[in-house]
Amino acid sequence: MDLKTGLNSPVIADHLPTLALPAPVMTFTTPTSFPSPGLCLNTTKKTPLPGKIEEVRATGWLDLMMAASPTRRRQIKDVVNDTQADDLDLQYHNWMVDYPSALTSFEAITDLAGSKRLVLFLDYDGTLSPIVDNPENALMSDEMRAAVKHVASLFPTAIISGRSRDKVFDFVKLNELHYAGSHGMDIMGPIRKTADSNGVECIHSTDLKGKEVNLFQPASEFLPMISEVYKKLGESVKDINGARMEDNKFCVSVHYRNVAEDDYKKVFQRVTAVLEDYPCLRLTHGRKVFEVRPVIDWNKGKAVEFLLESLGLNESEDVLPIYVGDDRTDEDAFKVLKASNRGFGILVSSIPKESDAFYSLRDPAEVMEFLRKLAQWKEQSI
Numbered sequence: 001m002d003l004k005t006g007l008n009s010p011v012i013a014d015h016l017p018t019l020a021l022p023a024p025v026m027t028f029t030t031p032t033s034f035p036s037p038g039l040c041l042n043t044t045k046k047t048p049l050p051g052k053i054e055e056v057r058a059t060g061w062l063d064l065m066m067a068a069s070p071t072r073r074r075q076i077k078d079v080v081n082d083t084q085a086d087d088l089d090l091q092y093h094n095w096m097v098d099y100p101s102a103l104t105s106f107e108a109i110t111d112l113a114g115s116k117r118l119v120l121f122l123d124y125d126g127t128l129s130p131i132v133d134n135p136e137n138a139l140m141s142d143e144m145r146a147a148v149k150h151v152a153s154l155f156p157t158a159i160i161s162g163r164s165r166d167k168v169f170d171f172v173k174l175n176e177l178h179y180a181g182s183h184g185m186d187i188m189g190p191i192r193k194t195a196d197s198n199g200v201e202c203i204h205s206t207d208l209k210g211k212e213v214n215l216f217q218p219a220s221e222f223l224p225m226i227s228e229v230y231k232k233l234g235e236s237v238k239d240i241n242g243a244r245m246e247d248n249k250f251c252v253s254v255h256y257r258n259v260a261e262d263d264y265k266k267v268f269q270r271v272t273a274v275l276e277d278y279p280c281l282r283l284t285h286g287r288k289v290f291e292v293r294p295v296i297d298w299n300k301g302k303a304v305e306f307l308l309e310s311l312g313l314n315e316s317e318d319v320l321p322i323y324v325g326d327d328r329t330d331e332d333a334f335k336v337l338k339a340s341n342r343g344f345g346i347l348v349s350s351i352p353k354e355s356d357a358f359y360s361l362r363d364p365a366e367v368m369e370f371l372r373k374l375a376q377w378k379e380q381s382i
């Protein structure tokens with residue numbers, strides 16, 4: 001079995017790299033040294049790669065596209081027989097040895113939390129709302145909203161999403177939370193309580209209720225480029241049935257969930273052709289979606305660190321951050337918590353996946369149960 005490609009393997013490894021087109025601008029290591037888009041504008045157009053290499057690259061991405069957000073057991077019960085379905089269950093249960101359920105391990109989690117201050121980071125799509133065909137319809141249920149509101153009244157809570165911050169707020173509609181949109185490139189957080197140690201510049205602003213907040217937008221210089229590429233990508237995929245664009249402010253999503261598999265390659269080729277002219281932008285891959293974003297050293301993991309610092313909780317030993325997410329981009333946050341050894345990630349997945357998370361939950365319904373249990377535990381211990 002090849003665990004890395006996911007071929008013949010129960011484990012989906014969707015950690016493939018960002019698009020491997022040669023780019024003159026690499027990622028940067030400090031938050032203050034973001035590349036200016038101007039640095040990338042005058043680069044000469046790259047010589048097209050020999051057909052064969054292009055083909056290999058396209059094929060690698062094609063496998064990824066096929067494997068992305070694979071069909072869940074309950075959806076495939078009509079197309080596989082009972083034995084195959086039982087096999088899938090067995091694979092899932094074996095996988096859970098490495099990624100135990102956060103529900104069945106709840107006591108271990110609260111033992112670890114003890115008297116520490118718990119901080120919650122939540123992804124949106126696939127975590128608080130189920131994955132649906134039309135991204136505009138990814139509504140959060142009232143029960144989930146109530147569960148999130150309840151935990152947010154007990155623990156500092158933030159939502160970190162790939163969507164634009166405004167869009168995710170429209171879905172969630174809760175003022176008690178902090179919000180980071182565009183994969184953390186648009187953060188509205190509390191006024192920083194600690195000294196600004198790494199020189200990250202924020203704009204003081206007010207939220208809808210007039211409360212003072214900090215706005216952090218490390219990719220603001222890229223806005224004109226992002227809106228230009230949004231238009232070009234839209235033009236280039238408009239004849240592909242089912243392809244859908246989404247403007248996430250500092251990044252762009254090209255959805256192919258509703259595209260026929262025969263057209264996947266076309267989507268990939270059209271997107272990469274447009275990006276040939278934008279070495280300052282990179283392509284990543286989520287659940288049946290391509291995400292185009294600036295090449296800056298900023299991601300959901302950095303957003304977690306930033307928010308912890310803003311909350312004055314970054315240096316404290318007494319803090320237990322928990323991040324719940326379902327997607328490849330959430331892995332950056334899982335990694336940060338794992339590396340700092342002070343909190344952990346919970347991967348939301350109904351299929352086995354390699355992850356830097358510590359625990360797992362099967363779907364948003366289990367996420368809601370977990371949030372309710374956390375609130376109940378906290379209230380009992382007050």
Ligand SMILES: O=P(O)(O)OC[C@H]1O[C@H](O[C@H]2O[C@H](CO)[C@@H](O)[C@H](O)[C@H]2O)[C@H](O)[C@@H](O)[C@@H]1O
Nearest residue numbers: 124125131132133135138161162253257287289
């Ligand atoms: O970080 P997230 O909040 O998880 O955002 C990642 C992407 O989520 C959305 O797309 C995904 O959910 C859609 C609705 O269920 C689904 O139709 C799509 O196939 C999924 O990829 C969002 O629409 C994207 O823009 C985000 O990048």
